[in-house]
Amino acid sequence: MTDTPKVLEVDCSTGVSVERDMTAEEIASMEAIRAEAEARRAEEEAAALAKAEAKASAAAKLAALGLTAEEIAALA
């Protein structure tokens, strides 16, 4: 059995802070946030990979034109 996720909650008018179980609606919202984080992470990783591959390809083409490694690095 897994523990029910908790909510840390304060009533600012009284300063009383409690920890309570999440409601089903709150759990659904938290799951949606987790799914969005996973999707966003996949997008960022794919974008970073594409950028790195494009950079390597460009460097190879510049090298084929006769630029030195130092000259290619200076363009970055």
Next chain:
Amino acid sequence: MALVMTPIYTQTVGAGGASTINFNNIPQHFTDLYFVCNYKSQYNGWANSYISFNDTSSIYSATISNSQATNSFENYRQSGNSAAVNGIGGSNVTANTFSTTFIYIPNYTSSTFKQIISDFTAENNADGTRLGMAAGLYRSTGAITSASFGVAMGWAQYSTISLYGIIRSGA
């Protein structure tokens, strides 16, 4: 313009973490709200965290601009039942290092839509600091009386969020 900033409450996450951090019955006599967040998620990776207020219907939107080391990401636009305020680290980042986010909400009791303005920094020795800014909108005409903070897999122990009320004289 004179400015008075009053601490309202600080919440600290205890052992076992917390999925959500809520502030209820927020006093209504200030002009603006200011949240100072020092937290990390329990998610194993970078993730956006979100804020929502009284109403969790789909009336929120946000744009985040952020960069990390040599990476600069495209603006991230989001809409839904909460507004993204940052991109922060979790269990992937340096141990005992927490991300910092400042969130400013001007005119939170007004009858117009509410702005959500934030800036953030997240440290990670392995792949560099991530930092950025976000601007969001809470499309409600009601005064903000509660705020809720969520992130993938919840908040790690020792995360803190402090709420301040700001009075702008002449506002």
